Amino acid sequence: MKRDIQQAKYLLDSGEVVGMPTETVYGLAARIDMPEGIKKIFSTKERPFFDPLIVHVSSIEQAKTVTAYWGSVAQILAQSFWPGPLTMILPKGDRVNEMITSGLDSVGIRMPSHPAALELLNAVGTPLAAPSANKFGKTSPTSAEHVKSEFNNQVFVLDGGACEVGIESTVLLVKEKQNGVMLSILRKGHVLQSDIQKVLSQYSVPFEFVDKVDKKESPGHMKHHYMPEIPLIVVNHQMHPTDLMQQINKRFREIPDVVEEVKIIKPNEQITDFTVLSLSEDPLIASREFYSQLRKLGSGKNQCIVFYKTSVHQGERWDSLMDRMNKAASLIF
Ligand code: TXA
Ligand code: MG
Numbered sequence: 001m002k003r004d005i006q007q008a009k010y011l012l013d014s015g016e017v018v019g020m021p022t023e024t025v026y027g028l029a030a031r032i033d034m035p036e037g038i039k040k041i042f043s044t045k046e047r048p049f050f051d052p053l054i055v056h057v058s059s060i061e062q063a064k065t066v067t068a069y070w071g072s073v074a075q076i077l078a079q080s081f082w083p084g085p086l087t088m089i090l091p092k093g094d095r096v097n098e099m100i101t102s103g104l105d106s107v108g109i110r111m112p113s114h115p116a117a118l119e120l121l122n123a124v125g126t127p128l129a130a131p132s133a134n135k136f137g138k139t140s141p142t143s144a145e146h147v148k149s150e151f152n153n154q155v156f157v158l159d160g161g162a163c164e165v166g167i168e169s170t171v172l173l174v175k176e177k178q179n180g181v182m183l184s185i186l187r188k189g190h191v192l193q194s195d196i197q198k199v200l201s202q203y204s205v206p207f208e209f210v211d212k213v214d215k216k217e218s219p220g221h222m223k224h225h226y227m228p229e230i231p232l233i234v235v236n237h238q239m240h241p242t243d244l245m246q247q248i249n250k251r252f253r254e255i256p257d258v259v260e261e262v263k264i265i266k267p268n269e270q271i272t273d274f275t276v277l278s279l280s281e282d283p284l285i286a287s288r289e290f291y292s293q294l295r296k297l298g299s300g301k302n303q304c305i306v307f308y309k310t311s312v313h314q315g316e317r318w319d320s321l322m323d324r325m326n327k328a329a330s331l332i333f
Helices: 002-013 035-045 060-064 072-081 115-124 144-150 193-201 241-254 283-299 316-328
Strands: 018-020 027-031 054-056 086-091 106-110 170-177 180-187 207-209 232-235 305-308
Touching: 002 018, 002 027, 002 115, 018 115, 018 144, 027 035, 027 054, 027 115, 060 072, 072 086, 072 170, 072 193, 144 283, 180 193, 193 207, 232 316, 283 305, 283 316
Parallel strands: 054 106, 086 170, 180 207, 232 305
Antiparallel strands: 018 027, 086 106, 170 180
16 A cells, blocks of 8 residues: 555646545545646546535644634534545635635535545645546546546556445535524535534534525536436336336436536437346445446446335435435436
């Protein structure tokens, strides 16, 4: 591992991008002070410049160097949930260039818990911007092999094994004011709203969760995302397979090809068969296996993937996975 860390550091210091393991999903990393590396993140991923990147840090001290204001709530939440899958959106410091934040005056920051990510961040000594290491709109990678195949072996990947959490971090907008803090979850993840509420209730900070957020404050959240190579179809109620197949073919003729700049995955011809995605009944295990299952089922001869959503998949602990499921779906019944 030591040699791989050195190799990754060398590439990052030369303005290259590197595949970095984290506990959530693999990231495509570049140094925040190397604009050519940041540009390469966008070009390698074919990601539009309107979607800002998360900055990864190795300590709270380092997080403070990329923010304009670090208040008591940021401190409490960082101490409680870092290192781990919580990204906080905070006022951006001057050190962070506008390409990283898509011109916003806020910056997304998290300290990952994967030991190899921390080792790399410490070796480099500068925060690393890293979105998930997949082509824009596609399934996130949860192993080094996923990243290598996504970019045709053109990217060096630090192999940290399979990701433990398996879906991306919770993204939390934090707006501290004199009389308290306003919080909004922009992307659900392993850290739940109830976890955050529990922690903040122990301190005497008034807080409020707000659901509705201005689209400008959350530019990267499109209707479709995470889509596998073949269509995923989510079915919310009992349907006879023949009837379902007919409905699928009908709906595919009706829906647009592109929604909010994301190409919708459609079958090449009429579908005559489908394979079923089955996941663990434990939401933690189901989240861990979700993206790799999508990749596996999408790489063979299958025509499309069907997921039957049932009463098992309800409740806060399933929300983040069901959010990814619905966005990855080409059709929902
Ligand atoms: O778990 C994760 O968060 C992974 C690993 C690699 O850390 N990263 C990840 O990055 O999922 P990405 O780029 O795929 O998703 C980051 C999301 C985007 O939807 C982006 O729009 C949002 O975070 N985001 C980043 N900075 C933001 C900001 N300043 N304001 C609002 N949203 C922001
Ligand atoms: Mg992503």
